[in-house]
Amino acid sequence: xxxxxxxxxxxxxxxxxxxxxxxxxxxxxxxxxxxxxxxxxxxxxxxxxxxxxxxxxxxxxxxxxxxxxxxxxxxxxxxxxxxxxxxxxxxxxxxxxxxxxxxxxxxxxxxxxxxxxxxxxxxxxxxxxxxxxxxxxxxxxxxxxxxxxxxxxxxxxxxxxxxxxxxxxxxxxxxxxxxxxxxxxxxxxxxxxxxxxxxxxxxx
Amino acid sequence: xxxxxxxxxxxxxxxxxxxxxxxxxxxxxxxxxxxxxxxxxxxxxxxxxxxxxxxxxxxxxxxxxxxxxxxxxxxxxxxxxxxxxxxxxxxxxxxxxxxxxxxxxxxxxxxxxxxxxxxxxxxxxxxxxxxxxxxxxxxxxxxxxx
Amino acid sequence: xxxxxxxxxxxxxxxxxxxxxxxxxxxxxxxxxxxxxxxxxxxxxxxxxxxxxxxxxxxxxxxxxxxxxxxxxxxxxxxxxxxxxxxxxxxxxxxxxxxxxxxxxxxxxxxxxxxxxxxxxxxxxxxxxxxxxxxxxxxxxxxxxxxxxxxxxxxxxxxxxxxxxxxxxxxxxxxxxxxxxxxxxxxxxxxxxxxxxxxxxxx
Numbered sequence: 001x002x003x004x005x006x007x008x009x010x011x012x013x014x015x016x017x018x019x020x021x022x023x024x025x026x027x028x029x030x031x032x033x034x035x036x037x038x039x040x041x042x043x044x045x046x047x048x049x050x051x052x053x054x055x056x057x058x059x060x061x062x063x064x065x066x067x068x069x070x071x072x073x074x075x076x077x078x079x080x081x082x083x084x085x086x087x088x089x090x091x092x093x094x095x096x097x098x099x100x101x102x103x104x105x106x107x108x109x110x111x112x113x114x115x116x117x118x119x120x121x122x123x124x125x126x127x128x129x130x131x132x133x134x135x136x137x138x139x140x141x142x143x144x145x146x147x148x149x150x151x152x153x154x155x156x157x158x159x160x161x162x163x164x165x166x167x168x169x170x171x172x173x174x175x176x177x178x179x180x181x182x183x184x185x186x187x188x189x190x191x192x193x194x195x196x197x198x199x200x201x202x203x204x
Numbered sequence: 205x206x207x208x209x210x211x212x213x214x215x216x217x218x219x220x221x222x223x224x225x226x227x228x229x230x231x232x233x234x235x236x237x238x239x240x241x242x243x244x245x246x247x248x249x250x251x252x253x254x255x256x257x258x259x260x261x262x263x264x265x266x267x268x269x270x271x272x273x274x275x276x277x278x279x280x281x282x283x284x285x286x287x288x289x290x291x292x293x294x295x296x297x298x299x300x301x302x303x304x305x306x307x308x309x310x311x312x313x314x315x316x317x318x319x320x321x322x323x324x325x326x327x328x329x330x331x332x333x334x335x336x337x338x339x340x341x342x343x344x345x346x347x348x349x350x
Numbered sequence: 351x352x353x354x355x356x357x358x359x360x361x362x363x364x365x366x367x368x369x370x371x372x373x374x375x376x377x378x379x380x381x382x383x384x385x386x387x388x389x390x391x392x393x394x395x396x397x398x399x400x401x402x403x404x405x406x407x408x409x410x411x412x413x414x415x416x417x418x419x420x421x422x423x424x425x426x427x428x429x430x431x432x433x434x435x436x437x438x439x440x441x442x443x444x445x446x447x448x449x450x451x452x453x454x455x456x457x458x459x460x461x462x463x464x465x466x467x468x469x470x471x472x473x474x475x476x477x478x479x480x481x482x483x484x485x486x487x488x489x490x491x492x493x494x495x496x497x498x499x500x501x502x503x504x505x506x507x508x509x510x511x512x513x514x515x516x517x518x519x520x521x522x523x524x525x526x527x528x529x530x531x532x533x534x535x536x537x538x539x540x541x542x543x544x545x546x547x548x549x550x551x552x553x
Contacts, residue, residue, distance in 0.1 A: 041288035048270050053284050056277045071281055073215060074288035117512055119527035130214075152517065153543070160505075160514040163527045180215065214544050221453075221545075228448045234429050237397025246425045337448070340545075341427070344452050347498075347544055348425075 004028070006094040007035060007082050012068070014105040017131045017178060019068040021058075023094065026084040034085045037066045038093075042076035052081065060085060075181055077101050107176055107185035110134055114172040116193035119163050121170050125155040133177045135184065136161065141169040141192055151177075167197035212293040213343060219286045220339045223279050228337040230274075231330070238322045238335045243315060245345040252312035258301045259308070259316050260342060261294040264335065267323065271332030283336070358441040359383065361432045365446055366417075368455040370492065372481035373421045375407075375430045376414045380441055388435045391415045396427040396448055409435075418481050424451040424495065453545040457492060459552035460501060460521075462538050470526040475501050475538050477521070496542045504551065508533040517541075 007023040014020070026033045037058035044051045058066035072078055077099035084091040111126040125134050138161050139147040152159055164170050171192040176185040239245060239260075248256055269287040274280055300306075308316075323331045359380035367376050379387055391407035394400065407415035421428045428449045434441040461476040477499060480490040493499050503516040503523055509532050516523055528534060540549040 039284075041284055041291075043265070043269065043287040043291050044284065046291075047265060047287075053280055054277060055281070071285065073219065073285040075212075075292040076288045078288075117507075117510075117514070118529060120514065122514060130218075154502075154517075154541075157513060157515050160516050160525075180212065214546075217544055217546070225447055234394050234396060235399040240426070241397035244425060340450055340453060344425070344450070344545070 004033075004084050004086055004089050004091040006092040007064075007084055008094065010080070010082060010094050010096055012080065012096060012100050014100070014102065016108060016128055016176075017069070017102065017105050017180075018129075019072045019100070019102065019105065021066045021068055021080050021082065021096075023064050023082050025064050026091065028086060031086055032062060034060045034062055035064065035066075035082050036060060036085060037068075037080065037082045039068065039071050040079045040081075041074060042078075045079075058082075072100070072102050075101060075103055103181040103183065105178075105181070107178065107183060109185050109188040110174050110176050112136075112172065112174045112188045112191065114170075114191040114193045115158060116164065116170070116195055118196045119166065121161045121164050121172070121193070121195075122158045123161055123172055123174070124158050125152065125174065127155055128176060130154075131178050131180055133179065134174050135177055136172065136174040137187075138162065138170060138172045140165070141171055164195035166195055169194045212289050212296075213346060216286055216289045216293070216339070217343050219282045219289065220343065223282045224337070224340065226274075226276065226279055227272075227333060231334045231337045233326075233330070233334065236322065236325070236334070237338060237341075238319060238331065239338045239341045241322075243318065245315075245341065246348070248315060248345075249309065249311060251307075252309045252315075254297075254301065254304055254306035255308040256312045256315060257346060258294065258297045258306065259312075260319075261290055261297055263316075263319065263323075264339075265290050265294055268332045268335045271328050272336050286339070356440045356442060358434055358436055358439040360441040360444045361389065361413075361434050362444075364430070364432050364444045366421075366428075366430065366449045366454065368449075368451065370458055370478045370481055371418070371422070371424060371451050371455050371495075372416075373418045373449070373451060373455070374414055374416050375432070375446070377432050377444070379413060380434050380436075383434070383436055385411075386436055387411065389413070389415075390433045390435070391417075391430065392443070393417055393420055393428055393430040396429060401431070419483055421449065421451055422481070422483075427451075452495070453547070455547075457540050457542070457547055457549040459549045460538050460540055462536055462552050464536050466534075468530050469528055470524060471505075471528065471534055471536065473503060473523040473525070473536055473538075475503070475521040475523075477540060492540070496547070498543050500541045500543070502539045502541055504537050504539075506535040506537075508535060 009024040037055045038052040040052045081093040081095040083093045113124040115122040134152040136150045137147050169192050171190050173187045173190045175187045272283050362378040364377040367374050388409045391404040392401045431443040431445045433443050458478040463474045465472050477491050477493045500519050506513045537551045539551045
């Protein structure tokens with residue numbers, strides 16, 4: 001096995017609770033090298049003799065990336081490893097340095113669109129999966145001290161926030177919150193719209 | 205005391221639902237339950253709930269999951285997900301257990317003894333697989349009593 | 351009585367079909383058997399040591415049996431089983447998977463009543479009731495069974511074809527400042543966060 005080098009530059013990319021393992025390709029002239037990935041949670045280390053669990057979607061794959069999201073589904077420390085395979089030859093395992101906990105994921109602000117429909121203030125948010133809630137703040141422009149909040153769990157379409165006073169301008173911003181890791185993203189840029197009575201204005 | 209672990213419960217429930225039919229089909233014994241007989245969890249006094257919850261999570265972490273390895277990769281991955289969620293949830297429950305000084309009353313100690321007796325009454329693999337197949341009994345009880 | 355000669359093909363697809371915890375056992379006739387097949391039904395509470403025959407479903411020729419009464423305690427879980435008979439032959443007992451009334455039932459949409467003034471609509475939602483033995487029996491709302499129950503409400507402006515969504519935990523919603531003389535269509539869905547159960551949208 002030592003003829004086939006272990007994959008290098010192994011790292012985890014994690015954004016918005018989607019976690020991916022990546023590594024550099026192992027080059028063997030004229031050959032197609034394949035890779036297999038396994039994971040180990042804290043439970044396996046502490047209670048199951050340090051066992052490793054294969055990820056079938058990333059077994060004998062030619063890709064140099066593996067989606068870990070379904071398997072990294074608890075707030076504990078995980079280790080990941082990958083090895084190269086060429087026919088019957090297998091490399092040593094290349095293992096992530098240190099541990100990965102999903103609490104380390106980077107959270108980006110939600111994509112938000114504020115909508116004025118007559119006297120009604122609505123918001124459209126891009127769905128980000130079951131782990132996410134959205135904390136939406138809205139206020140009448142000029143009354144920044146009287147900010148109101150709505151927490152939305154599942155966002156399927158245009159969600160109603162409140163009614164607006166005729167001709168008044170209202171502003172909206174939002175952040176995501178992930179209960180499982182008890183962390184929030186930064187806020188999205190503020191968007192303002194005007195209630196019926198004037199041409200709807202978009203301020204970027 | 206109130207220990208909020210709701211998000212982990214949702215994730216554990218999702219993991220269990222994905223393998224429930226598979227796991228329960230491996231348990232041929234209809235006439236015995238580890239968790240709910242002879243006394244249902246729903247009969248546990250509210251003052252004992254915090255203690256029993258922590259003890260049951262410890263029971264699953266220490267005794268059950270390690271004996272549930274199957275030939276099915278998907279099932280093994282879901283069991284790992286549930287086991288690791290149990291570990292992190294138990295850690296939170298442990299903090300709450302100390303802060304709230306959850307006392308184990310006589311009744312809950314008796315209930316836990318009964319569960320361990322039911323468990324030891326079977327060979328370890330059957331007992332572990334049956335316990336895993338009864339996870340929804342534990343989850344239903346925890347969610348109902350939240 | 352001794353069992354008959356059991357070489358008949360087995361009933362197929364034996365399962366519970368449950369709506370609002372009205373729990374009905376269904377199955378398909380054994381392969382290749384025409385008319386004249388009769389069935390027996392039994393059930394068991396999971397973890398309790400005995401199977402119990404259902405007299406009202408003994409020697410029946412229909413392929414369903416209402417076990418709502420026997421499975422009404424949703425803190426328990428159940429198995430049911432069916433055996434077929436034809437011309438002196440019988441099949442094996444064929445069992446369901448383990449049935450958990452709390453997680454394995456379907457929920458009907460809520461009842462929606464709407465009243466309006468010229469510029470607002472008021473919506474009152476009523477969750478369906480759990481199945482009960484008789485009209486005289488005390489009603490239990492599914493709200494009591496699933497304390498985390500929420501409503502998703504959709505309001506469609508028929509003129510602009512724009513649809514708004516509201517997510518509410520209490521059962522009333524007032525939408526003011528609407529366009530006079532405009533038709534709005536309201537429909538609602540029940541959402542139970544855990545165990546995850548969603549009804550369809552009401553008509």
